[in-house]
Amino acid sequence: MAQINNSDDIESRHGKSSKIELVDAVGTEYEKQVWLRQLTRTEGCFESPIDISITKSKEIDLPPLEWSNFGAPPKKNKITNTGQTIVIFSAKWGQERPYIAKGPFIGKYVFSNWHLHWGSNDMVGSEHSIDGVKYPAEMHVVTFKSSYLTQEAALKEQDGCATLVYLFKLQDAPNPAFQIIVDALLNVPKAGTSTKIDPMILTTFIRIFTSDYFMYWGSVSTEKCVHYILWLITRIPIGVSSDQIDALRFIFDEKGDPLTRNYRDVRTVSERSVFHVSPSASKYSTLLPIPAHNYNNTM
Numbered sequence: 001m002a003q004i005n006n007s008d009d010i011e012s013r014h015g016k017s018s019k020i021e022l023v024d025a026v027g028t029e030y031e032k033q034v035w036l037r038q039l040t041r042t043e044g045c046f047e048s049p050i051d052i053s054i055t056k057s058k059e060i061d062l063p064p065l066e067w068s069n070f071g072a073p074p075k076k077n078k079i080t081n082t083g084q085t086i087v088i089f090s091a092k093w094g095q096e097r098p099y100i101a102k103g104p105f106i107g108k109y110v111f112s113n114w115h116l117h118w119g120s121n122d123m124v125g126s127e128h129s130i131d132g133v134k135y136p137a138e139m140h141v142v143t144f145k146s147s148y149l150t151q152e153a154a155l156k157e158q159d160g161c162a163t164l165v166y167l168f169k170l171q172d173a174p175n176p177a178f179q180i181i182v183d184a185l186l187n188v189p190k191a192g193t194s195t196k197i198d199p200m201i202l203t204t205f206i207r208i209f210t211s212d213y214f215m216y217w218g219s220v221s222t223e224k225c226v227h228y229i230l231w232l233i234t235r236i237p238i239g240v241s242s243d244q245i246d247a248l249r250f251i252f253d254e255k256g257d258p259l260t261r262n263y264r265d266v267r268t269v270s271e272r273s274v275f276h277v278s279p280s281a282s283k284y285s286t287l288l289p290i291p292a293h294n295y296n297n298t299m
Contacts, residue, residue: 048218083191211278239290
């Protein structure tokens with residue numbers, strides 16, 4: 001196995017063709033993190049979302065993700081209809097702002113918000129597809145590197161933002177935790193409206209995972225520029241009922257029309273690497289079954 005020294009040395013000695021060999025390379029935790037960060041330069045920048053397949057991903061071992069203060073209750077929770085999605089903001093923690101670290105990250109990535117994507121029926125809605133199959137909805141938990149101070153500043157940097165992805169899968173019974181959001185939708189039917197919801201810890205909605213996830217570099221484009229995003233897709237889906245997903249389709253966009261589609265089309269993977277990070281022994285399918293408890297309330 002090759003020894004990782006630094007990203008410049010890697011590229012000069014091996015070039016782009018080294019990326020597969022280096023997945024199994026022996027290196028320190030920091031050296032692997034530096035190498036991963038440089039993939040946008042060595043492989044290029046491609047748009048998101050993509051199709052995820054366990055058979056086409058490359059296994060890599062990284063330190064477990066560390067989640068801090070996600071169990072600390074915020075003083076404020078707000079849900080907003082932006083006209084493009086539903087965004088949930090939390091603010092004013094008594095302790096340090098929630099963040100994730102370790103894994104592929106150099107430094108801390110603090111929580112910003114989480115939002116949803118859905119479609120006109122239960123056969124579509126997720127941004128990412130799994131083995132060519134779309135799911136009814138997808139949740140994005142947006143984080144940014146704390147050293148950049150704000151999300152706006154972080155979006156201008158190559159390593160500024162990371163998004164955690166949760167796929168929604170249908171089940172017969174409604175999800176009690178997600179019902180909190182469904183009930184609040186009645187107060188934000190029009191674009192630009194917001195309402196407060198009772199403060200709740202983030203792990204009411206966000207499931208903690210430390211390993212066994214997929215990861216790749218992608219981007220999102222705006223009118224002004226392209227923003228690099230590191231995507232982490234958990235294999236554990238969130239179970240919700242069809243009626244709960246349907247409630248999302250009754251809010252309105254900026255034109256006053258029902259917001260029935262806010263997902264992007266899948267892009268080609270191209271030459272970029274898609275990793276399966278510290279995989280579990282369960283490799284029979286890309287997405288795992290809905291767990292007995294959809295949400296965990298610790299951390």
